[in-house]
Amino acid sequence: MDLKTTVFNVARDGTLRLLSKLLASKTREEVALLMSEKTNGATPLLIAARYGHVDMVEYLLDYCSASIEIGVSVNFDGEIIEGAPPLWAASAAGHLKVVQCLLDHGASVNNTTLTNSILLRAACFDGHLEIVKYLVEHKADLEVSNRHGHTCLMISCYKGHKEIAQYLLEKGADVNRKSVKVRNTALHDCAESGSLEIMKMLLKYCAKMEKDGYGMTPLLSASVTGHTNIEVFLTQHEQTSKTECINALELLGARFVDKKRDPLGALQYWKQAMEMRYNDRISILQKPVPQTLIMAYDYVKEVNSLEQLENLIADPDEMRMQAV
Numbered sequence: 001m002d003l004k005t006t007v008f009n010v011a012r013d014g015t016l017r018l019l020s021k022l023l024a025s026k027t028r029e030e031v032a033l034l035m036s037e038k039t040n041g042a043t044p045l046l047i048a049a050r051y052g053h054v055d056m057v058e059y060l061l062d063y064c065s066a067s068i069e070i071g072v073s074v075n076f077d078g079e080i081i082e083g084a085p086p087l088w089a090a091s092a093a094g095h096l097k098v099v100q101c102l103l104d105h106g107a108s109v110n111n112t113t114l115t116n117s118i119l120l121r122a123a124c125f126d127g128h129l130e131i132v133k134y135l136v137e138h139k140a141d142l143e144v145s146n147r148h149g150h151t152c153l154m155i156s157c158y159k160g161h162k163e164i165a166q167y168l169l170e171k172g173a174d175v176n177r178k179s180v181k182v183r184n185t186a187l188h189d190c191a192e193s194g195s196l197e198i199m200k201m202l203l204k205y206c207a208k209m210e211k212d213g214y215g216m217t218p219l220l221s222a223s224v225t226g227h228t229n230i231e232v233f234l235t236q237h238e239q240t241s242k243t244e245c246i247n248a249l250e251l252l253g254a255r256f257v258d259k260k261r262d263p264l265g266a267l268q269y270w271k272q273a274m275e276m277r278y279n280d281r282i283s284i285l286q287k288p289v290p291q292t293l294i295m296a297y298d299y300v301k302e303v304n305s306l307e308q309l310e311n312l313i314a315d316p317d318e319m320r321m322q323a324v
Contacts, residue, residue, distance in 0.1 A: 003022070003034065004034060004037045004039065005039055006022065007019065007022060007023075007034050007037075007044055008037075008039035008042070008043075008044055008047060009039075010022065010044075011044035011045070011047050011048040011053070011056055011060065012047040012048065012050075012051055013051075014048065014051065014053030014055070014056050016053075016055050016056050016059055019056070019059070020059070023064070028065070031064050031065065032064070032065045034064075035060065035064050035065060035066040035067065036067065036070070038072060038073075040073070041072055041073025041074070041080070041082075042072045042073055042074055043066065043067070043070060043072050043086075044060055044064075044066065045057065045060045045061070045066040045067070045068070045070075045086050046070075046072045046074060046084070046085075046086045046089055047074075048060060048086075049086035049087070049089045049090040049093075049095070049098050049102065050074055050086075050089040050090070050093055051093070051095075052090070052093060052094075052095035052097070052098055053098075054095070054097045054098050054101050057086070057090075057098055057101050057102065058101055061101075061102075061105050068085070068086065068087075068102060068105055068106060068107050069085050069107065069108060069111060070085065070086075071083035071084060071085050071111075071113065071114070072084060072085075074088075074089050076092055076093075081113055081115075081117070082113060082114040082115070083112075083113045083114030083115075084113045085107065085108075085111045085113075085119075086102055086107070087099065087102045087103070087107040087108075087109075087111060087119055088111065088112075088113060088117070088119050088122050090102060091119040091120070091122045091123040091128065091131050091135065092122035092123065092125065092126065094123075094126060094128040094131060096128075096130050096131050096134065099131055099134060099135070100134065103134075103138055109135055109138045109139055109140045110139075110140060110141050110144065112144065115146055115147045116144070116145070116146045116147050117146045118140070118141065118144040118146075118152070119135055119140065120132060120135045120136065120140040120141070120142070120144070120152050121144070121146060121150075121151075121152045121155055123135060124152045124155050124156045124159075124161065124164055124168075125155050125159060126159075127159065127161040127164060129161075129163050129164050129167065132152075132164050132167060132168075133167065136167075136168075136171055142168060142171060142172065142173045142174075143173070143174060143177065145177075145179070145180070147180075148179055148180060148181055148182075149178070149179035149180025149181060149182075150179050151173070151174070151177050151179075151186075152168055152173065153165060153168045153169070153173040153174070153175070153177070153186050154177070154179065154184075154185075154186045154189050155189075156168060156198075157186045157187075157189040157190045157193070157195055157198050157199075157202070158189035158190075158192065158193045158195075159193070160193055160194075160195045160198065162195070162197055162198050162201070165186075165198050165201065165202075166201060169201070169202075169205050175202055175205045175206060175207045176206075176207060176208050176210075178210075178212075181213070182212050182213050182214065183212045183213035184212040184213075184216075184221075185207065185208075185210065185212075185218075186202055186207065187199060187202055187203075187207050187208075187209060187218040188212055188216070188218050188221050190202065190218070190230070191218040191219070191221035191222040191225070191227065191230055191234075192221050192222075192225050192227075193227075194222075194225070194227040194229070194230060196227075196229050196230050196233060199218070199230060199233070200233075203237070203239075208239070209234070209237070209239045209240065217244060218230075218234060219231065219234040219235065219240055219244055219245075219248045220244075220247065220248055220251060222234060222248070223248040223249075223251040223252040223255065224251060224255070226252075226255050228252065231248055231249075231252055234248070235248060235249065242276060245273075245276060246273045246276050246277060249269045249270070249272050249273035249276070250269070250270060250273045252269045253265075253266040253267070253268075253269035253270040253273070254266070256269065271306060274306055275306070
């Protein structure tokens with residue numbers, strides 16, 4: 001095994017005494033070169049930070065002139081993160097003492113990876129609340145988004161980290177910020193992940209239920225992903241229109257047929273939607289009538305009465321076609 005690989009492995013394992021012996025006879029220039037060498041895309045400092053060896057990190061910075069900002073490759077949960085500085089790796093892995101050490105040595109709190117993932121987002125992703133607080137206290141930017149336009153608040157909501165989401169909101173995170181590509185908000189992330197308690201918190205902070213770039217509201221997102229608890233909550237919310245409630249109930253019913261193989265459950269939601277269409281005699285909300293029937297769907301017409309809905313339970317094939 002060559003010296004470069006040996007130094008890397010020693011840094012990864014945190015055996016400081018062995019590293020000191022390996023470098024004892026090397027010149028300053030030779031040590032600096034070893035610190036800049038990469039093994040599997042990572043430097044000794046990066047790998048030491050990744051595995052939380054704070055004494056090793058301090059030694060590499062103080063005595064080996066290791067570069068504190070060099071971006072390298074690091075593996076997290078089977079995904080290769082390109083251009084990650086050591087502070088990003090320590091934040092993502094949840095090593096608070098290493099984070100403190102690196103910041104004390106001048107690491108930039110707003111450095112990012114090649115995909116524009118900021119250190120704060122890395123800590124939010126896996127729920128490292130104390131590191132999130134420490135980074136924010138040291139002027140981490142709450143609103144820096146990754147290449148998809150997803151912010152720290154969005155990822156906290158999607159991952160279900162309520163305490164982190166609450167902390168970010170208290171610190172002024174934009175509750176209605178939209179992503180770049182899909183134009184979704186943190187409410188959409190809650191709807192897709194099933195985080196009802198976080199959704200309620202967002203709404204208290206004046207989150208708006210708007211459509212994303214595909215025309216999906218948080219309510220429709222919850223219906224598509226099958227989070228019934230959120231769907232039920234949002235159908236009763238003041239920001240939800242009657243038409244949106246009906247569309248969501250019909251979509252949820254279709255999901256019960258298609259994904260859950262639960263025709264009785266589907267019928268329950270379709271009945272609710274149908275009753276809402278006709279409960280105001282003055283302003284009945286009729287289903288749109290298609291211009292032409294489609295051969296691929298066996299020329300099936302959508303049902304438009306409670307009686308027709310009741311009859312579906314005796315015809316599973318017809319019910320599946322209605323779900324389409």
